[in-house]
Amino acid sequence: MVRVLPEGRLAYGMQLPVQSQSALYAESWEVAAGAEDLVEVARAADRGGFAYVAVCDHVAIPRRLADTMGTTWYDPVATLAHLAAVTERVQLLSHVAVVGLRHPLATAKQYATLDHLSGGRLILGVGAGHVTEEFAALGVDFARRGALLDETIDALRAALGPEEFPEFAGERYAFSGLGQKPRPARERVPVWVGGSSPAAVRRAAVRGDGWLPQGDPRRDLPSRITRLRELRERAGRTGPFAIGALTEPLYVGDAGRDLGRRTLSGKPEALAESLRAYGAMGVHQIQVRFRSRSRGELTDQMAAFAADVAPHLDG
Structure with missing residues (x-):
């Protein structure tokens, strides 16, 4: 097992803006933004002690969901590789890669190269996916995506391990005698499993090094964390395991405008007190998101959080 978060502290990371622009969370300024904005936000995360920056994965979106x-x-992969070259410390998380859409050797080649080039900063977040047309277009059976993800994780464990010629034999995939270099910089690339369904929680407990819930309300987290621990104990899994949570949208200070009913805003001390509740539940890392009207406001918020909120997350 590899530890990627500081022990005994509530770490914080963030999903990047611009890279994915769902109407459910993207801010209006992101539409006209581009590579320069991504770089500046990633650099702000690097400066601000963020544990990671994260990106999402979709190949193509059908008209019905557009x-x-x-x-x-x-x-x-292209986005994280670009940002790896302009940052030094912040880790690079796929949240989440729909790895069942691709052969595990192809996925391993991409992510091993990313980990190698970044000096061992990759966290491979994986999930089952939910867009049926995307699976159909790529010739993958949507109905069997859970079983496929299980096998793909196992295959990736082998393909991303230390061996130049990895071996794996499963129901769908098998490979041996095929070498891949460069190897990851880390001896073991951490795999965090996304999803909040019973199957996803079980998959994270049994196969993952961490769990990435998908927007669970605070009230639901304690029972899921208890279930994770039970499943890991039953499976004999020990060692570091990173439990995550997505926080409510945040704004440090007084925005002077309506931020929406779910947004947490106000003085840094009050925000820290609210966020400490995640740590009390057993969460190890929180993924934060800030309300903003521009890149500048976003990076200002990130700096304010790092300077005035983060130091108080552990009491």
């Missing part, structure tokens, strides 16, 4: 999901979804 109004809500949008069609702007930058490729996660």
